[in-house]
Amino acid sequence: MTFSLKLSPILSFAVLFSFIGYSQNSTEKATPIFKDGEAQIVEAFSNSEKWIRHDLWVETEFDTDGDGEPDRMHVAVTRPEQTETEDLKLPVIYVSSPYFAGVAADAPGTMWDVNVELGGTAKERFHPEVTRRGQRPIISNSHITKWVPRGYIVVHSSSPGTGLSDGAPTIGGKNESLAPKAVIDWLCGRAKGYTEREGNDEVIAYWSTGKIGMTGTSYNGTLPLAAATTGVEGLEAIIPIAPNTSYYHYYRSNGLVRSPGGYLGEDIDVLYDFVHSGKEENRAYNNKTVRDTEMKNGMDRETGDYNEFWSGRDYLNQMDKMKAALLMSHGFNDWNVMPEHSYRIYKAAKEKGLPTQIYYHQLGHGGPPPMSMMNRWFTKYLHGINNGVEKEENKAYIVREQDDTQEPTAYKDYPNPDASNVTLNLTAGGVMYGGLTLNSSSVKSETLSDDATISGRELAKVAYSKNRLLYVTPKLKDHLHISGVPKVSITLSSNHESANLSVWLVSLPWQEGGKITDNIITRGWADPKNYKSLTKEEDLEPGKFYTVNFDLQPDDQIIKAGQQIGFMIFSSDKEFTLHPKAGTKLTVQLDETTLTLPVVGGKDAFMRATN
Structure with a gap:
């Protein structure tokens, strides 16, 4: 009844x-x-x-x-x-x-033990x-x-x-x-x-x-x-x-x-x-x-x-039937649910012709769009009021580094349509500070030694380390606006059949106690064993060189004049990856390794900022 x-x-x-x-x-x-x-x-x-x-x-x-x-x-x-x-x-x-209705309480042993060798099996964990x-x-x-x-x-x-x-x-x-x-x-x-x-x-x-x-x-x-x-x-x-x-x-x-x-x-x-x-x-x-x-x-x-x-469990594979209008929101410094999650769906929805807008802020996990944005979105699509939100010329709203989250800057889209790729090369000296430049390198290779007990922050701050390779631009004479998805191509060899590969893009000098936007620009991780395919890895042959291509996390950030952009390559990331025993050595072939940055204004803007 x-x-x-x-x-x-x-x-x-x-x-x-x-x-x-x-x-x-x-x-x-x-x-x-x-x-x-x-x-x-x-x-x-x-x-x-x-x-x-x-x-x-x-x-x-x-x-x-x-x-x-x-x-x-x-x-x-x-x-x-x-x-x-x-x-x-x-x-x-x-x-x-x-x-x-509540969640499980934190208890020892609920997480997987990360102190295992790559490819190894961790001990069974506790189920709360x-x-x-x-x-x-x-x-x-x-x-x-x-x-x-x-x-x-x-x-x-x-x-x-x-x-x-x-x-x-x-x-x-x-x-x-x-x-x-x-x-x-x-x-x-x-x-x-x-x-x-x-x-x-x-x-x-x-x-x-x-x-x-x-x-x-x-x-x-x-x-x-x-x-x-x-x-x-x-x-x-x-x-x-x-x-x-x-x-x-x-x-x-x-x-x-x-x-x-x-x-x-x-x-x-x-x-x-x-x-x-x-x-x-x-x-x-x-x-x-x-x-x-x-x-x-x-x-x-x-x-x-x-x-x-x-x-x-990948919603990008399931978007064929999607019809709903999409207003996406994310933080560029969200290292929990990383910004690629929102960008990949926004991009696909836009390509489907769905009504889309995206709001990015510079903080961490969470953070809704301004109330006015949400209100206009729901007013249009739920109440049917013709407020023109779907016809707005600007599709991206990005909170600039020093601005209030309620006051984003409007852009035609994300990535910024005025951004174009600038490919940078590495020059010698990575255990201290090598070069990150438009010029190619005359030095063939440099080597780092893995040690998961040392954090990425420690590696980025020190002037010398055998546990990472760090390549930096000249000190910027002008602000440099990065907008989009940086890409890396790293040619390396390992003395072991398995290795972690971690990359951080950092702004130097490191600012102790600085804002969330001051130090880490973006990051990325990859398994060199998957250099051919994500669906099937193959063991590395010690001493043999492999080229690994992958994206870093999307970003939109203005690097201030006076700073240097640092491209840091290391192996195990203490905060994110498994922690194998120290000692794996990665040798990077400098003349076949590049960082591609999406720069607003392209190569000309990069040259003005670094010359």
Whole structure:
């Protein structure tokens, strides 16, 4: 039978009383208000004590916890009372997450041991359990004070296998795309919602216009993209903030096993344990099926190669059906979810002809676009107000180094259309300071020795080190604007069949206690054994030279006059890679190694800054 919210035991007496109080005193119907292309705060929508808050379960098309029944997702709704008292229909801002019901506590041994030889197998790690938290009907309070007063309904859901949602967390598996799709289908009248996790009393989203936007940060920013790749009708716009768009790119780098910044030893199965807050009686089945079978057989910490397991968790491979407008947000100094995650999806969406904009700031993980940008985006695509956001000439908004995050500089696009590639060569002296120049080298090779106990910061700061090779430009006489994806081509040999390869682009001299933009420009990592292909590595023949080509992380940064750009090559990165025993030697062939920088103004600008 159909469930009526007016009679629901979910609603408190206080909320029911607020219905009566409003109907006795109200003479005019409240509606959204728009000014300068943005939804404005409406007084009638702003009294949080009168908001209607209730929860329900939406039925999906999958069963991932093995109980023989379709998984149901736990959903919470926050809406203005006028959606009940005045039959007002409003669009929806929807946020989904695996984090809402709590995560596993930090405990020794939960991360993989990184003190292993390359290609070796680490000892089994500890698997923590999550103690679920939270009470019905409120899953989360995020975003409600921002959007409900502006004439939106805010919906939250816990992703599969977390909180009071059925199913198993798969960390990028198909069910994590289909779960938000089911919620959107329910909001559009195409799927069924129920008052209880197990029951048949239906809930109808009669207050929804069928226009939905999604947003969120990090994993919560990944799920809007996951939903959009299903092509679900009704999802009009997404604003992912620092989203993880490929779990391979999150846990690997060009064939190399590489941790996300700040979480040394984390891998996809660690994240699975971290979020697995779902029903306790389902956890053993989920662990066996997902973590201990699919993940164990697919994640491959021994080689770091790209395979079918990782391909299925790469949203770039799933964008054919995507129709939603995209406003992407990221930080250029996010070393957790690195900026390549946003750029690769933005670029693909733009090539598909979708409405796109991108906002980049100079800080670390997280950071939404300015409220005005988000407001205009959702106003256009959810309320249908023709504010011209899709016709704006400038597609990229980048916060400059000294500016407030709310005041980005507008550019025609990212990368800057005025940037062109400048290829730089290496000259001798890398154990101290070699040259990074337009001129070619007369010295054939230089050698470094690996030592994972020394951090990249220490290596960049010292004037001499046998553990890295550092090549620098002349001191800049003018500011130099880099915009785009730097590329490296390194020809090297190893005295060992396996080796880490790490590259940092730094601004020197190193500023102790400086701002996040002062020292590290960008970084990159690669496995020389994957010099031919990411899908199959081959052992290095000691003494034989191989050419390894890979991208560094995207960036847009203005390097100040007086600084030098340093190109640092080393082996194991203490903060990111595995830590093999010290002693592996890499010999770099200077005359066949280059750094290609995307410079605004191209070669002429580089020459002006360095001559």
